[in-house]
Amino acid sequence: MRKQTLGEFIIENQKQFRYAEGELSRLVNAIRLAAKVVNHKVNKAGITDIIGESGDLNIQGEEQKKLDVFANETFIKTLSNREIICGIASEEEEDFISVESKTGQYQNKYVVLIDPLDGSSNIDVNVSVGTIFSIYKRLTPSGTPVKLEDFLQKGRNQVAAGYIVYGTSTMLVYSTGNGVNGFTLNPAIGTFYLSHPNISLPKEGNIYSINEGNYNHFSDGIKRYIKYCQKREGNRPHTSRYIGSLVSDFHRNMIKGGVYLYPKTQKNENGKLRLLYECNPIAFLAEQAGGKASDGKQRILDINPTQLHQRVPFFCGSKDMVETIERFMEGS
Ligand code: AHG
Ligand code: MN
Ligand code: MN
Ligand code: MN
Numbered sequence: 001m002r003k004q005t006l007g008e009f010i011i012e013n014q015k016q017f018r019y020a021e022g023e024l025s026r027l028v029n030a031i032r033l034a035a036k037v038v039n040h041k042v043n044k045a046g047i048t049d050i051i052g053e054s055g056d057l058n059i060q061g062e063e064q065k066k067l068d069v070f071a072n073e074t075f076i077k078t079l080s081n082r083e084i085i086c087g088i089a090s091e092e093e094e095d096f097i098s099v100e101s102k103t104g105q106y107q108n109k110y111v112v113l114i115d116p117l118d119g120s121s122n123i124d125v126n127v128s129v130g131t132i133f134s135i136y137k138r139l140t141p142s143g144t145p146v147k148l149e150d151f152l153q154k155g156r157n158q159v160a161a162g163y164i165v166y167g168t169s170t171m172l173v174y175s176t177g178n179g180v181n182g183f184t185l186n187p188a189i190g191t192f193y194l195s196h197p198n199i200s201l202p203k204e205g206n207i208y209s210i211n212e213g214n215y216n217h218f219s220d221g222i223k224r225y226i227k228y229c230q231k232r233e234g235n236r237p238h239t240s241r242y243i244g245s246l247v248s249d250f251h252r253n254m255i256k257g258g259v260y261l262y263p264k265t266q267k268n269e270n271g272k273l274r275l276l277y278e279c280n281p282i283a284f285l286a287e288q289a290g291g292k293a294s295d296g297k298q299r300i301l302d303i304n305p306t307q308l309h310q311r312v313p314f315f316c317g318s319k320d321m322v323e324t325i326e327r328f329m330e331g332s
Contacts, residue, residue, distance in 0.1 A: 005194070006172065023109060024159065024160060039170045045123060067120065067129075075133075084110060088111065089308055090115075090116060096111075111136050113151060113281075119246065130247025133163070134284070135159050136159060175289075180289045209242045217267060228328065254285070254289055261325065275312045279312055291318055
């Protein structure tokens with residue numbers, strides 16, 4: 001059977017989009033376009049001058065790669081040029097950006113939060129990277145410039161979220177709150193096709209993904225959990241897989257079953273991952289696919305954000321595995 005294109009899927013599923021007045025469809029279309037532009041650049045890395053550091057530090061205190069900067073500019077430009085969004089916040093920008101509509105009246109409904117290039121440390125070595133996006137309806141009244149509170153919403157308010165993985169093939173995976181669907185790019189003709197309809201995250205898994213180099217800095221609960229994963233018993237030892245790109249690690253675990261962990265360490269009290277650009281959108285997708293996402297104690301999507309670049313410990317993937325981690329963390 002001929003596979004549906006992303007364009008056809010968006011049109012046919014207009015009805016299922018919450019707040020469906022066409023804007024959300026146009027927003028996903030704009031993301032699809034920016035993804036193709038970034039994909040083209042990622043694919044040429046190595047033969048064009050796009051590998052390496054840009055020479056600047058971002059607000060996270062990280063060395064920005066040239067591709068971080070390119071992806072950031074591409075997504076911001078592509079999303080702001082259309083009459084769809086009223087604001088955008090990015091891992092690479094210190095503050096949120098207010099987007100005026102052409103009438104100058106801030107009529108657009110949506111705000112976007114974005115990790116333009118996830119896994120930047122993998123660019124120079126030809127390993128998968130990604131983009132993560134999160135979409136909310138603004139809270140403050142239409143017609144006025146957006147405020148910080150429009151971006152500091154609980155993850156459960158997301159109207160859509162998704163990611164692009166620039167991997168062995170390029171995929172766009174997203175949800176508007178009605179399950180998760182994955183589309184694979186045919187690079188010869190630049191079209192995304194529905195390749196993974198209605199993705200379901202296996203309830204139990206066998207893969208654990210964690211940077212074990214930080215082992216000595218983990219809490220006792222996490223140390224005990226790692227030992228538990230390694231023990232020979234039942235379906236264990238689990239398999240250890242860690243790419244170092246959240247998008248790719250999560251994508252694999254969502255398809256195969258598994259869990260991703262980024263706990264707090266002695267150095268980073270709140271772990272490393274950013275609540276608004278990384279954890280919330282991935283948590284939304286995990287739940288939509290039947291999985292679970294937690295900071296060890298509470299549901300990620302229930303956290304009340306207080307800062308744009310806030311970090312949280314993150315445990316996400318197969319429901320049973322996340323629940324086991326929560327048990328190990330009790331009291332630690
Ligand atoms: P980014 O490249 O957007 O800054 O994100 C990097 C994140 C995430 O993708 C990855 O899982 C994690 O950092 C890896 O961190 P460690 O190198 O500390 O394991
Ligand atoms: Mn970064
Ligand atoms: Mn990231
Ligand atoms: Mn990034």
